[in-house]
Amino acid sequence: MVQAAPLAVSLGDPAGIGPELIAEAWMRRERELLAPFFVVGGAGVLSAAAASRELSLPVVQIGCPAEATQAFASGLPVLGKQDCTPAFGVPDREGAALALYSLSQAAELAVSGEAGAIVTGPIAKSRLAAVGFSQPGQTEFVADVCGLDHKDAVMMLAGPSLRTVPLTVHAPLSAVPGLITRDLIEHKARIVARALARDFGLTLPHIAVTGLNPHAGEDGRMGHEDSAVIAPAIAALQAEGLAITGPHPADALFAAHERDRYDVALCMYHDQALIPIKTLDFDQGVNVTLGLPIVRTSPDHGTAFAIAGKNVASPGAMIAALRMAGECAMRRAAPL
Numbered sequence: 001m002v003q004a005a006p007l008a009v010s011l012g013d014p015a016g017i018g019p020e021l022i023a024e025a026w027m028r029r030e031r032e033l034l035a036p037f038f039v040v041g042g043a044g045v046l047s048a049a050a051a052s053r054e055l056s057l058p059v060v061q062i063g064c065p066a067e068a069t070q071a072f073a074s075g076l077p078v079l080g081k082q083d084c085t086p087a088f089g090v091p092d093r094e095g096a097a098l099a100l101y102s103l104s105q106a107a108e109l110a111v112s113g114e115a116g117a118i119v120t121g122p123i124a125k126s127r128l129a130a131v132g133f134s135q136p137g138q139t140e141f142v143a144d145v146c147g148l149d150h151k152d153a154v155m156m157l158a159g160p161s162l163r164t165v166p167l168t169v170h171a172p173l174s175a176v177p178g179l180i181t182r183d184l185i186e187h188k189a190r191i192v193a194r195a196l197a198r199d200f201g202l203t204l205p206h207i208a209v210t211g212l213n214p215h216a217g218e219d220g221r222m223g224h225e226d227s228a229v230i231a232p233a234i235a236a237l238q239a240e241g242l243a244i245t246g247p248h249p250a251d252a253l254f255a256a257h258e259r260d261r262y263d264v265a266l267c268m269y270h271d272q273a274l275i276p277i278k279t280l281d282f283d284q285g286v287n288v289t290l291g292l293p294i295v296r297t298s299p300d301h302g303t304a305f306a307i308a309g310k311n312v313a314s315p316g317a318m319i320a321a322l323r324m325a326g327e328c329a330m331r332r333a334a335p336l
Ligand SMILES: NC(=O)C1=CN([C@@H]2O[C@H](COP(=O)(O)OP(=O)(O)OC[C@H]3O[C@@H](n4cnc5c(N)ncnc54)[C@H](O)[C@@H]3O)[C@@H](O)[C@H]2O)C=CC1
Pocket: 017, 121, 122, 123, 124, 125, 126, 138, 287, 298, 299, 300, 301, 302, 303, 304, 305, 306, 307, 312, 313, 314, 315, 316, 317
């Protein structure tokens, strides 16, 4: 049987909920059928985070990723001695530097093939920016490590109820109309179609594209982008053989009877894509980056500083991210 390399997990911000959820996921590894994973750095952070949830977490220091597979049964494998002493809910520079180190090393290990995938713990982008993180998000950071253009790394949110892709991501709403181009829609839709086939076994996924404006522009009465930019991009993609429809009015596209009709919704901006998934699937939502030479997933939520260390954060999305990374890594290691 083919076995993928262990998954590399980056710690996330030590003051956030990431470390406690990684610890919780390890405790539930058997019942959740999780593939072996290891964390880069933060042994002390993980122990403290586990203690805050009244978990007695054994941590096993490993010298290389390959040791994680065997160590995983007896403890949470941690690679490297980098660490800090976090105060839950109070992010600081030292913690941000550790989060950046962990992210960077985990991504490099996935690129080198020593790790089967990277699962990123949540970071606060503004905090990491203070210690040298120059990208808008971890999606673009991982793209840089892979040597890709940012537009080739496509964010998808996936849960049991639906999958959504934001065409524009961390852009102010006022900039969105100017960023929506035929090229961008066509480029990202092609990446989505290829990645859903490669990593999710959907050979010809149905992509439903939202409009930008109310009622998808109502024939130009409520904005021109839907008819002048989005519709022609969809027509060109249909001519290439993609199963793609739209622009659909976004207000109704996420109703239950509509969701059955497509595999993924390509949305025009961040909140159009993330509100439905976080409303329907917050606790099982995974942020997965499509188009990369490596597998990268993350829970859909952020650092949630206000609840860190309080034993209330749900591990569902972290567990879902670990599970999806393991499944995609297996699929790549043994293509069907
Ligand atoms: N993948 C990542 O690295 C992400 C990072 N962020 C970052 O996180 C920081 C905080 O962002 P917010 O918008 O406040 O989002 P957030 O997801 O951290 O929190 C939003 C709300 O959901 C709750 N929440 C989040 N995760 C939860 C869980 N597992 N269980 C129970 N409740 C949970 C929080 O307590 C809060 O009420 C920002 O700096 C942002 O950049 C946000 C989203 C994703």
